[in-house]
């Protein structure tokens with residue numbers, strides 16, 4: 001009896017269901033946390049990781065060549081198929097494209113991000129954000145078709161180069177093996193340009209954020225310690241911006257690895273991983289091979305992150 | 318041989334905004350100079366101009382007689398310790414210390430020798446392989462100082478190096494920096510807003526306000542002979558009491574200096590008395606009248622008393638022994654230790670106070 005009155009002296013019981021639930025959570029914060037976190041965790045666990053595992057599982061099945069049905073028995077045959085010449089070609093092509101796109105995105109994005117982080121103020125900063133974000137607001141397909149028109153043989157780029165008497169330059173470029181072609185819109189160069197354009201914001205913004213977080217006095221201390229601007233860049237600014245560059249490259253690299261629309265519309269007709277997945281799970285109906293193809297970018301990204309970590313890309317975090 | 322620094326009419330403007338208004342200052346070789354003043358008075362700006370991190374808008378900076386305005390920071394022979402340490406988060410302590418030597422392309426063995434010596438001086442040898450984020454505030458501060466030491470600069474510059482530390486560590490580091498400077502003998506310029514730091518560390522204090530020098534002098538010089546109300550109020554703790562008294566009561570010598578000449582009997586003057594110079598000993602000089610004790614801070618041996626004078630003004634008194642709230646004290650002071658300021662705020666010498674002070 002006395003225990004009950006004691007308890008009531010501390011927490012006056014609220015009436016009503018809502019009040020009692022609220023009291024319960026107040027007294028049991030762990031339960032509250034669990035209730036709050038359960039839905040998103042379940043979503044992440046089941047919908048996201050679950051489907052990823054299902055995908056992984058699919059890749060260890062094979063397809064019966066005669067019936068075209070999936071044979072639900074564990075086998076590495078599909079992976080063997082993945083590594084045959086045609087498919088390996090697709091993988092190498094895609095990875096090279098992703099690597100080059102990432103490299104050039106970083107090279108172009110860094111100065112822009114640097115300017116925005118260190119020098120742009122007020123109005124110019126707003127303009128920078130607008131300029132970087134604006135392309136993200138328009139439809140992806142519209143942008144790609146716009147580029148198709150720009151890069152086409154009768155397009156504005158050819159016209160401009162003709163006016164500038166530089167058409168020979170374009171022709172020389174297009175006559176190069178592998179990266180050349182009939183026109184930019186049907187060459188790897190065209191695919192590359194559009195990839196770089198479309199993913200650029202994903203590279204600029206993380207680099208800009210990381211540069212913005214570098215305290216000014218670290219730069220000042222460096223010049224006080226006798227560094228030339230080049231040394232400051234190499235030993236201070238670049239290492240501190242590296243997590244941002246890695247974050248940006250994760251975007252550009254993985255987005256290029258997975259994209260199947262840009263190479264479809266712009267470029268030579270040779271397949272990229274995304275297109276291969278699309279074809280295998282659609283017309284060819286080879287779900288296991290499609291699954292095996294999708295495992296490739298996951299593995300590559302895993303290796304990439306591991307290597308970046310080993311090289312100390314995240315030391316400054 | 319240590320290095321001399323000279324500022325001649327140094328001005329700093331940011332666009333149309335002038336923040337340093339023509340500073341003239343000579344710092345002698347080997348001197349520990351402290352720039353002190355309230356926040357925003359331009360201490361950092363002045364220091365950064367000496368360091369070369371901020372362009373000098375007008376006037377000249379001379380180091381050992383050579384004009385340095387256009388010389389890059391690295392060639393001025395200075396090393397700066399920043400308030401927030403500015404250690405490189407991606408480098409180990411060793412790398413941080415070695416950084417300034419590696420950029421100068423010193424031989425590896427020489428770098429190691431200097432780094433280890435600095436580490437020994439600062440007792441941070443066990444920390445050399447750690448990253449800055451694994452260090453405490455005091456340890457980071459040592460590394461930052463070590464980074465300056467290894468370069469064997471002619472001049473050390475410190476910008477509020479202790480303000481991120483807790484009180485106890487601050488006192489300890491204060492002593493260490495002062496000892497270090499004595500040991501190395503470098504000319505040192507140290508910026509702080511804390512007058513206690515200035516008083517305890519400096520050979521020479523430069524009091525700044527709003528981009529102008531208010532007074533330059535040795536710590537006790539400033540304490541004993543403040544030139545104006547600002548310096549008098551800024552140096553010393555607890556703060557000097559400022560009492561309004563009638564100018565008519567004050568006799569002025571014929572050879573009086575300062576603002577004495579412009580004195581007008583109808584404008585009240587300010588009498589400055591340090592709390593520690595007020596006593597309850599009736600044999601001492603002039604009488605201040607009864608003070609009613611309203612608040613007491615007992616420090617054990619000493620007591621800081623906040624009391625109200627007859628005219629309602631609050632007066633701080635530091636007394637030996639103990640006092641209770643509500644008591645009334647008959648207060649006295651030694652006129653030789655009091656300061657008289659004219660209406661324009663400047664000190665007045667050669668004035669004689671009456672035996673009993675009437676506050677207005």
Ligand SMILES: Nc1ncnc2c1ncn2[C@@H]1O[C@H](COP(=O)(O)OP(=O)(O)O)[C@@H](O)[C@H]1O
Pocket residue numbers: 331334336354355356357358359360361362363
């Ligand atoms: N980059 C700047 N642009 C404009 N005004 C500045 C700049 N840096 C400092 N100031 C101004 O100069 C004055 C002195 O600043 P500072 O030297 O940092 O003061 P302190 O170090 O004494 O606190 C301040 O009024 C400050 O607002």
Ligand SMILES: [Mg+2]
Pocket residue numbers: 360361362477
């Ligand atoms: Mg400052």
